[in-house]
Amino acid sequence: MTxxxxxxxxxxxxxxxxxxxxxxxxxxxxxxxxxQAVPLAMILGFFFLLPILMxxxxxxxxxxxxxxxxxxxxxxxxxTLGSWVTWKTYLNTLKYTALVWGLTLLIGFWVxxxxxxxxxxxxxxxxxxxxxxxxxxxxxxIRMISWIPxxxxxxxxxxxxxxxxxxxxxxxxxxxxxFAVVLAMVHLNTLFMVTPIFNTLMRIDRSxxxxxxxxxxxxxxxLWNVIIPLAKPGIAIGSIFVVTLVMADFSTVQVMSGGxxxxxxxxxxxxxxxxxxxxxxxxxxxxxxxxxxxxAAILRVVDIRKEL
Amino acid sequence: MTNDxxxxxxxSRRGLxxxxxxxxxxIVGSGLITGFPTIWAQNPITLRQFGTGVSNINAIAxxxxxxxxxxxxxxxxxxxxxxxxxxxxxxxxxxxxxxxWILKKVFPAGVIQPMDIKKLKYxxxxxxxxxxxxxxxxxIIAQGTAPHTxxxxxxxxxxxxxxxxTQFFTMVPTIYNxxxxxxxxxxxxxxxxxxxxxxxPAFKGKTSILNIPSIGIMxxxxxxxxxxxxKYADKGNMTKxxxxxxxxxxxxxxxxxxxxxxxxxxxxxxxxMASGEVVIQSMWSPAVAAVRSKGIACKYQPLKxxxxxxxxxxxxxAHLEGAQLDAAYEYINWYTSxxxxxxxxxxGYYSAAMDTAKEFMTADEWGYxxxxxxxxxxxxxxxxxxxxxxxxxxxxxxxxxxxxxxACWNSVMDEDxxxxxxxxxxxxx
Numbered sequence: 001m002t003x004x005x006x007x008x009x010x011x012x013x014x015x016x017x018x019x020x021x022x023x024x025x026x027x028x029x030x031x032x033x034x035x036q037a038v039p040l041a042m043i044l045g046f047f048f049l050l051p052i053l054m055x056x057x058x059x060x061x062x063x064x065x066x067x068x069x070x071x072x073x074x075x076x077x078x079x080t081l082g083s084w085v086t087w088k089t090y091l092n093t094l095k096y097t098a099l100v101w102g103l104t105l106l107i108g109f110w111v112x113x114x115x116x117x118x119x120x121x122x123x124x125x126x127x128x129x130x131x132x133x134x135x136x137x138x139x140x141x142i143r144m145i146s147w148i149p150x151x152x153x154x155x156x157x158x159x160x161x162x163x164x165x166x167x168x169x170x171x172x173x174x175x176x177x178x179f180a181v182v183l184a185m186v187h188l189n190t191l192f193m194v195t196p197i198f199n200t201l202m203r204i205d206r207s208x209x210x211x212x213x214x215x216x217x218x219x220x221x222x223l224w225n226v227i228i229p230l231a232k233p234g235i236a237i238g239s240i241f242v243v244t245l246v247m248a249d250f251s252t253v254q255v256m257s258g259g260x261x262x263x264x265x266x267x268x269x270x271x272x273x274x275x276x277x278x279x280x281x282x283x284x285x286x287x288x289x290x291x292x293x294x295x296a297a298i299l300r301v302v303d304i305r306k307e308l
Numbered sequence: 309m310t311n312d313x314x315x316x317x318x319x320s321r322r323g324l325x326x327x328x329x330x331x332x333x334x335i336v337g338s339g340l341i342t343g344f345p346t347i348w349a350q351n352p353i354t355l356r357q358f359g360t361g362v363s364n365i366n367a368i369a370x371x372x373x374x375x376x377x378x379x380x381x382x383x384x385x386x387x388x389x390x391x392x393x394x395x396x397x398x399x400x401x402x403x404x405x406x407x408x409w410i411l412k413k414v415f416p417a418g419v420i421q422p423m424d425i426k427k428l429k430y431x432x433x434x435x436x437x438x439x440x441x442x443x444x445x446x447x448i449i450a451q452g453t454a455p456h457t458x459x460x461x462x463x464x465x466x467x468x469x470x471x472x473x474t475q476f477f478t479m480v481p482t483i484y485n486x487x488x489x490x491x492x493x494x495x496x497x498x499x500x501x502x503x504x505x506x507x508x509p510a511f512k513g514k515t516s517i518l519n520i521p522s523i524g525i526m527x528x529x530x531x532x533x534x535x536x537x538x539k540y541a542d543k544g545n546m547t548k549x550x551x552x553x554x555x556x557x558x559x560x561x562x563x564x565x566x567x568x569x570x571x572x573x574x575x576x577x578x579x580x581m582a583s584g585e586v587v588i589q590s591m592w593s594p595a596v597a598a599v600r601s602k603g604i605a606c607k608y609q610p611l612k613x614x615x616x617x618x619x620x621x622x623x624x625x626a627h628l629e630g631a632q633l634d635a636a637y638e639y640i641n642w643y644t645s646x647x648x649x650x651x652x653x654x655x656g657y658y659s660a661a662m663d664t665a666k667e668f669m670t671a672d673e674w675g676y677x678x679x680x681x682x683x684x685x686x687x688x689x690x691x692x693x694x695x696x697x698x699x700x701x702x703x704x705x706x707x708x709x710x711x712x713x714x715a716c717w718n719s720v721m722d723e724d725x726x727x728x729x730x731x732x733x734x735x736x737x
Binding site for chain 1 (some may be wrong): 386735
């Protein structure tokens with residue numbers, strides 16, 4: 001938006017007609033650009049800023065099972081931050097986030113790399129990319145739940161391994177464990193890594209790679225010194241998707257851990273189902289802060305706007 | 309989870325035919341049951357009912373429309389939302405379909421008006437469990453929020469419950485049951501007789517309890533007490549120390565790997581059992597039926613310490629008056645007159661007015677569901693699905709055997725908030 005305004009201004013100045021008409025023009029262009037910004041500002045204001053403000057306000061209220069009482073209490077925050085459950089839950093959620101982020105980045109990057117550099121025709125690239133998205137045509141929940149019959153005690157993996165004589169008795173940690181949670185999350189979120197990385201890889205000028213090879217770089221050096229630095233914006237965008245999605249997840253944790261593990265959002269959901277809205281709101285504000293800090297950290301490492 | 313049953317407002321030719329037929333049916337069919345159904349057919353009355361129990365059953369709304377001409381708009385919610393709505397939006401409903409422990413929470417807010425038992429046609433038929441707390445004169449009164457403790461008030465307008473039976477009934481009981489542990493008889497490999505058996509090291513990693521704090525804590529209490537770890541003064545109203553002891557015990561069991569999972573919804577409990585992930589767990593009776601309908605052995609195991617029971621009823625909103633109030637009484641009298649009772653009994657729940665329900669069940673159905681006899685033919689669900697084959701006997705036996713052995717009722721504790729906080733720690737631990 002700001003870029004557009006300065007551009008307009010310079011054009012008018014460059015036209016070299018200072019005076020009344022130009023001033024009117026200048027003013028109306030100012031007004032016009034503000035007017036242009038109004039719809040978006042209103043949508044964001046009503047549907048984004050206002051709700052967040054409401055959450056922040058409610059997080060200071062008092063409550064019982066029946067209703068909320070406007071107040072200014074900090075107990076919701078002291079209860080949340082003062083409890084070892086919260087800290088443990090945050091630690092657990094961060095653990096999932098770190099594991100899922102690392103795995104989706106590894107898998108996502110190689111899938112994108114393969115699509116971008118090893119598939120020769122654009123048509124084939126697009127076909128294969130669409131193939132990657134096919135599972136996403138089914139619901140999130142279905143994709144998650146389908147893991148249960150695969151990983152269960154009498155599931156596909158265990159029965160196959162037992163029949164092949166690899167293991168004497170079923171492996172218990174396949175389902176209702178951290179392993180199951182991370183597996184399902186990686187499965188659900190890898191595409192969010194593939195898409196932006198694939199996009200940036202496709203925009204890399206191939207002559208840069210040729211130049212590097214001519215200069216004597218081997219494959220790893222090209223990857224490390226040319227491709228990865230140029231793919232950084234894609235990696236950053238993908239990371240933002242994955243980190244925010246995993247930090248806010250409750251259904252995957254609930255279903256795949258069999259209710260044995262907690263995540264921050266699950267904690268909030270529990271509070272909401274018990275109608276403890278202010279406590280949940282306080283938790284939401286804390287989570288929002290943490291996620292914003294994480295996103296800020298990612299953006300600090302990679303300037304998305306500069307490199308896009 | 310909202311489940312609305314509404315009839316369309318506009319008049320179509322088809323709708324007109326249908327309601328005409330319904331009105332005729334009401335006049336013809338309900339002459340025996342009620343005195344003045346034609347009034348409602350001429351001045352259509354709508355009753356808005358919300359809650360946790362029978363509000364889930366659309367067949368009841370359809371039958372009510374056909375028999376009485378009263379349109380029931382039903383909304384189903386979970387119990388916490390029901391408690392909240394009962395108090396905060398008292399004008400949004402005419403009939404509250406809630407459990408007794410919710411009633412205990414919401415009644416002091418003055419949103420439910422007591423009923424005059426003189427206007428309740430079938431009051432005498434209601435089982436004594438809801439009047440005195442005793443199914444039979446020699447029964448022991450169970451712990452927790454037993455329905456009779458919140459069943460009466462001394463006078464209209466009272467905010468506290470009466471000690472004994474009075475003329476003013478807070479809710480007409482509708483649906484109740486006795487819960488216990490479900491087991492896979494083919495996989496447990498031994499007799500299960502006690503709540504303590506769920507903690508048997510042999511079942512390590514193969515057990516589950518439900519993750520709904522207010523009910524889960526009761527199951528945990530049954531387990532704790534049967535293991536001899538503690539003796540509660542009242543399982544339904546624990547002290548902070550008792551809550552701490554119970555939760556600490558659960559956390560230890562969890563960290564030792566005793567539990568495979570914790571379930572929150574009906575389908576989760578069915579899948580855990582059907583897939584063999586767990587062999588013994590907290591369960592609800594329809595979930596046991598669902599596992600069996602897949603051809604998998606599952607037993608609703610009676611245990612020597614007794615059952616954890618729950619019950620719900622219909623309460624009248626405080627704002628009801630005049631014709632609406634009459635219609636509400638009419639509806640409740642219809643409700644207890646037998647058809648609904650038979651329907652609920654055949655679902656595996658219990659009706660509060662057993663004598664009237666009996667007339668709407670076959671001798672075989674009555675024998676299987678209520679008397680604990682072997683079924684002579686196939687037992688069908690109200691929807692017409694085969695539930696049990698001929699020869700089957702209900703787990704736990706007869707109505708008197710099951711409801712006569714209730715150890716505690718679902719309840720709300722004074723230290724509710726503390727309990728929920730500690731329960732969350734258990735889940736996070």
